[in-house]
Amino acid sequence: MEPRSRSFFRNSEKALADASLQAAISRTTGKFVGARAASIEAFPGFEEARREGSRIKKETLDRLDRYLALFISEAEKRGAVVHVARDADEAREIAAGIARQEGVTLAVKSKSMVAEEVDLNGALEAAGVEVVESDLGEFIIQLAGEPPSHLIAPAVHKTREQVSRLFEQKLGEPYTDNIQELVRIARKHLRAKFLSAGMGVSGANFLCADTGSIVMVTNEGNGRMGTVLPRVHLAVASIEKVIPSLADLPVFLRLLPRSATGQPITTYVSVLTGVKRPEDPEGPEKLHILLVDNGRTAILQGKYRDILKCIRCGACLNICPVYQSVGGHAYGWTYPGPMGSVLTPLLAGLAEGAALPNASTLCGACAEVCPVEIPLPRLLLELRADERDQGLKTPEEILGMKGYAAAMGRAGVLEALERIAGVVGRLIFKDGKVPWLPLKFSGWTDKRDFPAPAAQPFRRLWKKQRGIRPWSR
Amino acid sequence: MEPLDRKSELVRRIAVALRGHDGAKTSSGRAAGHAEPCTRADTIALFRDRFEANGGNFIECPSPEAILPALGEALRLSGVAGLFFPEDDAGARQMAEALVPFGPFTLVSSAEALQPSPPQTAGFQTADYAVAETGSIVQTSLGGKTLLPGLLADVHVALVSRAALVDRMDDCMAALADAPPRNISFLSGPSRTADIEQTLTIGAHGPRKMIAVLV
Numbered sequence: 001m002e003p004r005s006r007s008f009f010r011n012s013e014k015a016l017a018d019a020s021l022q023a024a025i026s027r028t029t030g031k032f033v034g035a036r037a038a039s040i041e042a043f044p045g046f047e048e049a050r051r052e053g054s055r056i057k058k059e060t061l062d063r064l065d066r067y068l069a070l071f072i073s074e075a076e077k078r079g080a081v082v083h084v085a086r087d088a089d090e091a092r093e094i095a096a097g098i099a100r101q102e103g104v105t106l107a108v109k110s111k112s113m114v115a116e117e118v119d120l121n122g123a124l125e126a127a128g129v130e131v132v133e134s135d136l137g138e139f140i141i142q143l144a145g146e147p148p149s150h151l152i153a154p155a156v157h158k159t160r161e162q163v164s165r166l167f168e169q170k171l172g173e174p175y176t177d178n179i180q181e182l183v184r185i186a187r188k189h190l191r192a193k194f195l196s197a198g199m200g201v202s203g204a205n206f207l208c209a210d211t212g213s214i215v216m217v218t219n220e221g222n223g224r225m226g227t228v229l230p231r232v233h234l235a236v237a238s239i240e241k242v243i244p245s246l247a248d249l250p251v252f253l254r255l256l257p258r259s260a261t262g263q264p265i266t267t268y269v270s271v272l273t274g275v276k277r278p279e280d281p282e283g284p285e286k287l288h289i290l291l292v293d294n295g296r297t298a299i300l301q302g303k304y305r306d307i308l309k310c311i312r313c314g315a316c317l318n319i320c321p322v323y324q325s326v327g328g329h330a331y332g333w334t335y336p337g338p339m340g341s342v343l344t345p346l347l348a349g350l351a352e353g354a355a356l357p358n359a360s361t362l363c364g365a366c367a368e369v370c371p372v373e374i375p376l377p378r379l380l381l382e383l384r385a386d387e388r389d390q391g392l393k394t395p396e397e398i399l400g401m402k403g404y405a406a407a408m409g410r411a412g413v414l415e416a417l418e419r420i421a422g423v424v425g426r427l428i429f430k431d432g433k434v435p436w437l438p439l440k441f442s443g444w445t446d447k448r449d450f451p452a453p454a455a456q457p458f459r460r461l462w463k464k465q466r467g468i469r470p471w472s473r
Numbered sequence: 474m475e476p477l478d479r480k481s482e483l484v485r486r487i488a489v490a491l492r493g494h495d496g497a498k499t500s501s502g503r504a505a506g507h508a509e510p511c512t513r514a515d516t517i518a519l520f521r522d523r524f525e526a527n528g529g530n531f532i533e534c535p536s537p538e539a540i541l542p543a544l545g546e547a548l549r550l551s552g553v554a555g556l557f558f559p560e561d562d563a564g565a566r567q568m569a570e571a572l573v574p575f576g577p578f579t580l581v582s583s584a585e586a587l588q589p590s591p592p593q594t595a596g597f598q599t600a601d602y603a604v605a606e607t608g609s610i611v612q613t614s615l616g617g618k619t620l621l622p623g624l625l626a627d628v629h630v631a632l633v634s635r636a637a638l639v640d641r642m643d644d645c646m647a648a649l650a651d652a653p654p655r656n657i658s659f660l661s662g663p664s665r666t667a668d669i670e671q672t673l674t675i676g677a678h679g680p681r682k683m684i685a686v687l688v
Binding site (some may be wrong): 025027028038062064065069072083085134136142149154156160179180186187190191210221222224239244246247264271272275276281283297299301434 | 479482485491523528564583587588607609614641643644645648649650654657659663664666667670679
């Protein structure tokens, strides 16, 4: 998928003006946030699991060379063919080569973010393979020809009416506004694909180094079906998905579903180790594991290593006031929300993703909910500093921030400015609103009411209440 | 470039990237704290609660015969016409065969269940493990076992022996970690999706109903 993150502001404006999208985003994020909070309250061990998960992820990344080498050798010992792609082009080339070599014409795919990142579908389709997305949300957006808008609810922006019209057009099914019926239609169409596909394509939530196992979590059962029924299984995973051992898996299974959807466990967890054994009645005869680097080794090297701890739960998206306002598509690439605002500039280039680290209020909610303790606001700030160092900030922005820092760093200056603003506010903006600001500041007044400065700044009121003289610090 | 070169090159590249960053020695962490059931009865009660919270139906029975009428009725109401079970699973076979008169049900083979438009089926299988912590049935391919009853059937009936019931996921992983079978599946209730308007809908791809019978 080509990054379109440069258009973040334009995309956001469009998203903010789309009423049905706004309703869909608010419904989803609200539901996920509530469900997550309830499930964590019901599980007193969550904080302990979180510390443990964070520790395991950190220590694995610190020794990723060792664990990746172990994963590769254990997976190969059990019959898997492991491929390594340094970048997206190589990933596409390898996937197309596998499809050709295996003589595959139909593949069923379960959800994979990294496959989206490298546009694996495009490569397989160019190699003559029909790729059918089997996750219901992905199936819907594939029919619509759109990219996903949420890590775990990709079709969150579609209403039942839109889905039904799509099924009418593309599958020849009669219109219905019954969701159960829409699911039944998709089940019928996809079951036939599962039974005739030559290859199942999946992502991986975790890779266990000590056994060479691939772990997948789903609720629908599509990942399970696509890795049991077809003759060939192609698993695509980015290199940071490794955890040391199968024994480490339960802690992540306690964290991921609760953080994602508020479930204590997803309906299906599949741990897949090697190819079909001689005694097995079903299962893939060939297992290809495609490990994708695509810029992650460079991230590992520097100050952004913590972002590679991410387990793609989507909790930071749901809680983020910016994501809640603009939704996933606005971010312009595979990874939206706070984790995407860190990952996109690092993988697609800072110039491409420069708007994203600034699309944050730095409220810190994302770090609070992250199940592996990624310090997202700190990483966003680091990226802003990098933007400045790389000349990606305008002179006005730099000057503005310098002025802001100068005022904030001197209590007397700040207080004087507050008092002047208070007087101006009282004289000019009588209804308590600032209707218009010039130049770049117009962004604060174009689409909303900007509150006029208060007559008495908070710090003044605070001092008054405590009997402190106005100009003392 | 040869694939072997790519793999060692990746590992080398990562080692270079990590140079200078000191990481602590990793030990495989046991999972974090969780309220542990104290007795066998607690384990069963916890499993039942969690399994039902996942949308499954739990039946505890003194003898299989005692539950046949009720189970038969539940399957009929779910529209089940065919029953299937793994050839080598004596417990599942016994229960499915005993249920036939409570139908009308017919016994179907796994091959028939694999047809694109099979009759509505119930798949019977003895579970390898049942995990109380998550209310999950664990079905594996250990020793060449099939996975089809819990995969393709419209109703999945899992037979759980008391010996197969464990407290935590860790217990199950520990038992399987030395020689993991090709497929270990944790099944926690019926297949579901909320991909359309966030509305929970049952039966996306897998079983629409899941029944655990504690025998």
